[in-house]
Amino acid sequence: MNDTPAAGPALPVQATTGGERKDYRPGYEIVSEQILEYIAAARLAPGDRLPTEVDLAKTLDTSRAVVREAVKILSALGRVRAHKGRGLFVADDEGMLITSRWGGFFRPVDLDHVLMLFDFRKVQETAAASLAATRATPAELRTIELAMQQCRHGVVHGQVEVFNQGDEDFHTAVATASHNTFLLSAVRDARRLQRQSSAIGIHDMLGEGAQAAVEEHEAIFRAIRDGRPDEAAAATAVHLDRTLEDYRREIQRRLFGQTAP
Structure with missing residues (x-):
């Protein structure tokens, strides 16, 4: 492990281009890709230290706030780890493999990418x-x-972190109960990618969607408990379709200031 910032190649500076609004990509998404390029070009290994957020911002000619959001994305992806008081490090967990495994860098605010991810989730989780x-x-x-009860507790008491952890545990527990290692791995990977959208502030508060999720989780649980596979799959599909619409509306609101039709 190398605890000093690697003296690797210079990070590319973000280019500013014109184009239609539909082609817009947030700055933190582009910076995230540039940091990944740096890690690869510098041949950094798990545990190696990255430049500080301040240094990255100077090198990329961008703000520290944009770099901080990029770090959140990469942390959710499992590519970097931020240790308070120590700095940024290349991660050493299984998240290092996900980008290549699923064919490229997932764009958490790209509606097409989010739709594809939910299509994938529906196949695996049903x-x-x-x-x-x-x-x-x-x-x-x-x-x-x-896990279902923890989600309900989070909603009732307005504790978003409690709800989010319960949600994660619920979907993982259902996949575990399938007794299929490949399905469990696929569900975990897809949810890790989805957490990138959550990392930029989507679903960072409890609203109608959270209450609906609690009810949908209960429908899934009851069908599994009562041994009704078709109903369990159907209830899961309803849950994921509704969750996708929540993401779709919020992404469009944040990017374009409009509500999805």
């Missing part, structure tokens, strides 16, 4: 829920139920 309805053990059912 299958997982269906299998869980025939394979879940009593202990696994209890884990799913506890």
